[in-house]
Amino acid sequence: MNRNHDFTLAEPISPVDHSQGPEHAAVTLVEYGDFECPSCRQAWPAVKMVQQRFAGRLRFVFRHFPLEQVHPHALLAAQAAECAGAQKKFWEMHDLLFEHQSHLKKQHLIGYAEQLQLDRVNFIAELDDEIYLQRVREHIDSGERSGVRATPTFYINGRLQDVSFGLHGLVDGIEAILEKRD
Numbered sequence: 001m002n003r004n005h006d007f008t009l010a011e012p013i014s015p016v017d018h019s020q021g022p023e024h025a026a027v028t029l030v031e032y033g034d035f036e037c038p039s040c041r042q043a044w045p046a047v048k049m050v051q052q053r054f055a056g057r058l059r060f061v062f063r064h065f066p067l068e069q070v071h072p073h074a075l076l077a078a079q080a081a082e083c084a085g086a087q088k089k090f091w092e093m094h095d096l097l098f099e100h101q102s103h104l105k106k107q108h109l110i111g112y113a114e115q116l117q118l119d120r121v122n123f124i125a126e127l128d129d130e131i132y133l134q135r136v137r138e139h140i141d142s143g144e145r146s147g148v149r150a151t152p153t154f155y156i157n158g159r160l161q162d163v164s165f166g167l168h169g170l171v172d173g174i175e176a177i178l179e180k181r182d
Helices: 003-007 038-053 074-086 090-099 106-115 120-128 133-145 168-181
Strands: 018-020 027-033 058-064 153-156 159-161
Touching: 018 090, 027 038, 027 168, 038 058, 038 090, 038 168, 058 074, 058 133, 074 090, 074 106, 074 120, 074 133, 090 106, 106 120, 153 168, 159 168
Parallel strands: 027 058
Antiparallel strands: 018 058, 027 153, 153 159
16 A cells, blocks of 8 residues: 555545635645544634634535444434535534534434424435435545544645644644745
8 A cells, every 4th residue: 555645635625525615725624524523523613713714715625434433423413414415504514513512313413404494304304314325435435545543634735634732733734835835
């Protein structure tokens, strides 16, 4: 196996990815995350601050990487986010799932869908039929091919960003790229 393979994004960003910020931003930050992961929950407000700090120069992409062995509700939560995304409310559901991380059972997910005024019948049908399970599995596969071992895992412009010493590593990595461009 190519050693660099572990440090770069295996699957390029595409129009089907959930993203915020300009499509042609100088910097693209990709997170592989799990809605039931406490570390992802801690990273969530930090990512929002990074987005505000680099507004207009940063694109943020979220991909699912539910750690099913340790987080029994993460896979269903990821599917719920996709169901909401089909109704143009992915980011609103993304935020609700992190806000209410300890309440990710099916009845809670349906409640969040109602709170977001989603089409309840469609949401439940898509969740029950696992319409987006394949998409979530594709995210997991691309994460594994990119070297993701834990969540959250971040990539800046396709390269793995070490945040083991704190999320300030995201700011440092983004600033380094922007300084080179200025």
